[in-house]
Amino acid sequence: MLLKDIRDYQILFLGLFLVLGIGTRDWTLRPELIGVAIATSLATQWIFSWVTGKQEVTNLRSALITSLGLSLLLRADHWTTMAIAAAMAIASKFIFQVGDKHFFNPANFGIISALILTPDAWVSPGQWGEEWWYGLLFVGTGGMILQRVGRWDTTAAFLGAYSLLEAIRNLWLGWTWDVYWHRLMSGSLLLFALFMITDPRSIPNSRIGRVVWAICIAGLTFILRNYFFVSTAVFWALFALAPLTILIDVLWLAPKFAWQERETDVETLQCNVSQH
Numbered sequence: 001m002l003l004k005d006i007r008d009y010q011i012l013f014l015g016l017f018l019v020l021g022i023g024t025r026d027w028t029l030r031p032e033l034i035g036v037a038i039a040t041s042l043a044t045q046w047i048f049s050w051v052t053g054k055q056e057v058t059n060l061r062s063a064l065i066t067s068l069g070l071s072l073l074l075r076a077d078h079w080t081t082m083a084i085a086a087a088m089a090i091a092s093k094f095i096f097q098v099g100d101k102h103f104f105n106p107a108n109f110g111i112i113s114a115l116i117l118t119p120d121a122w123v124s125p126g127q128w129g130e131e132w133w134y135g136l137l138f139v140g141t142g143g144m145i146l147q148r149v150g151r152w153d154t155t156a157a158f159l160g161a162y163s164l165l166e167a168i169r170n171l172w173l174g175w176t177w178d179v180y181w182h183r184l185m186s187g188s189l190l191l192f193a194l195f196m197i198t199d200p201r202s203i204p205n206s207r208i209g210r211v212v213w214a215i216c217i218a219g220l221t222f223i224l225r226n227y228f229f230v231s232t233a234v235f236w237a238l239f240a241l242a243p244l245t246i247l248i249d250v251l252w253l254a255p256k257f258a259w260q261e262r263e264t265d266v267e268t269l270q271c272n273v274s275q276h
Helices: 006-024 031-052 061-073 079-095 106-117 132-149 152-173 177-184 187-196 207-227 233-241 244-251 259-275
Strands: none
Touching: 006 061, 006 132, 006 187, 031 061, 031 079, 061 079, 061 106, 061 187, 079 106, 106 233, 132 152, 132 187, 152 177, 152 187, 152 207, 187 233, 207 233, 207 244
């Protein structure tokens, strides 16, 4: 039986990645920090929903997704750091809004907040290594979600632009192509491209807007990584260019994404299949 809400698949897959990472990659990840991230995210979502009167109080899926994303990417020595990251992540959805739409990716905002506000937070972009089967798993699961959400264009534009820039640099420097593939075969890069940059509630509404926006993020990521040697370039690039969504939505008008509509689409598809 198919799950009705697309976010249920996200929760399932992110939870699977977390278990897989702990079991196969020997992560130094303490279970209590995962618990802190989940509890803080859910509590913050409930508090802000109650204070603002938002209907999201009855649906905590997005908060759970954010907490799993933080657990996958962020590392900390103290539980207070993870609590700050989770609280800031969820709060950003309610504070930074234009036209009832938040423009910061919650997990990304939480990561950057922890890096800025605390002394013991860090992100390990190479934590997944370069084994090919991780890439296949991420592409397969992420592709299933993106096909249903309809945001493949964002991932394709980001990866296409970033890969092209890295290829040009590789040719310019005269490096062998194994160096090029080494820079691209990163599990964290794929997770970012498939699960973070494609958040339908915080990215531009129009297809052309999403493509332009993703290419800009790819360009800034390339600059930060290769000329300023920032290992966490993708996260800083997304954070810096997130407000650009506001301008893009004004330039290219399109309907705003709503999870309820997608849930209805899934239910309609199921009914059609059962009738045939």
